[in-house]
Amino acid sequence: QVQLVESGGGLVQAGGSLRLSCVASGDIFSINNMGWYRQAPGKQRELVARITTAGNTNYADSVKGRFAISRDNAKNTVDLQMNSLKHEDKVVYYCWVETELDSGMGYVAGGMDYWGKGTQVTVSS
Numbered sequence: 001q002v003q004l005v006e007s008g009g010g011l012v013q014a015g016g017s018l019r020l021s022c023v024a025s026g027d028i029f030s031i032n033n034m035g036w037y038r039q040a041p042g043k044q045r046e047l048v049a050r051i052t053t054a055g056n057t058n059y060a061d062s063v064k065g066r067f068a069i070s071r072d073n074a075k076n077t078v079d080l081q082m083n084s085l086k087h088e089d090k091v092v093y094y095c096w097v098e099t100e101l102d103s104g105m106g107y108v109a110g111g112m113d114y115w116g117k118g119t120q121v122t123v124s125s
Contacts, residue, residue, distance in 0.1 A: 002026045002114040004095045009119030012085055021082040022095030022116055028124075030099040030111055034071050034078040039118075040091040048093065049080060062088070085123045092118040 008020040024031060035050030049059045049069035066085075071078040073106055078095065097109030 002028065002031060002097055002099060004114055006093070006095045006096065006116040006117035006119040009093065009121050010047055011122045011124060014085060014123050014125055016085055017081070017083045018085065018121060020082065020093055020095075020119060020121075022078050024076040024078075024097055024114075027099070028076045030102065030107060031076070031096040031097050032100050032107075032111070033111075035096050036069065036078070036080045037096050037115075038089075038093045039089045040120075045094065050096075051078065052084050066109060082121070085121070087123050087125075090121060090123040094118045 003025045006020060006022045008018060010018065012018050012111045018091060020071055033050055035051050036048040037045045038048050039045040047060055048063055049057060049067055051057045051069045051071050059067060066083050068081045095116035097114050100107035
């Protein structure tokens, strides 16, 4: 199992910046992709950004050019730098990891996804 702990949420003015951080513990050798999702009340959870072990990234169109995801494989962390925040960014953000299975001869696809508890980002006028 993998445990995820997020930090860095809070209150920021529109146009400001916040940095979210997430540290993973537990079965860290099984971790493959990492990322951030967000969820507004009454809506489905949506992808914000994700990053592979090699550092390849993809972003939701709504955050491209404003948010940047990074990871430190040695520290088992994934961060989300959020700039030029808008009111519509005011939601709960969840850290996410995708794991692989240990086949005995290496890791293969098919492991579980794990989620953090979420951190609230509030954007004020």
